[in-house]
Amino acid sequence: MDPWGTSxxxxxxxxxxxxxxxxxxxxxxxxxxxEVVAAMERRKR
Structure with missing residues (x-):
């Protein structure tokens, strides 16, 4: 997290x-x- 409270x-x-x-x-x-789960699903096919 950065100093402004976001990441x-x-x-x-x-x-x-x-x-x-x-x-x-x-x-x-x-x-x-x-997004990560969707990318992993695409790689399984």
Whole structure:
């Protein structure tokens, strides 16, 4: 979290040898999890 009380998170996950990186979520955390789960679902197919 930055000094203004927000964060700009992103996630990098390695699953079965494949790397998935989310977009940076400027000033929020909420939708990050949804994006990562969706990316992982697409990789399974």
């Amino acid at each position: 700009d998170p992103y996630v990098v996950i390695q699953l079965d040898g494949q790397v998935v990186k989310s977009n940076v979520k400027w000033g929020e955390i909420q939708q990050l999890e949804e």
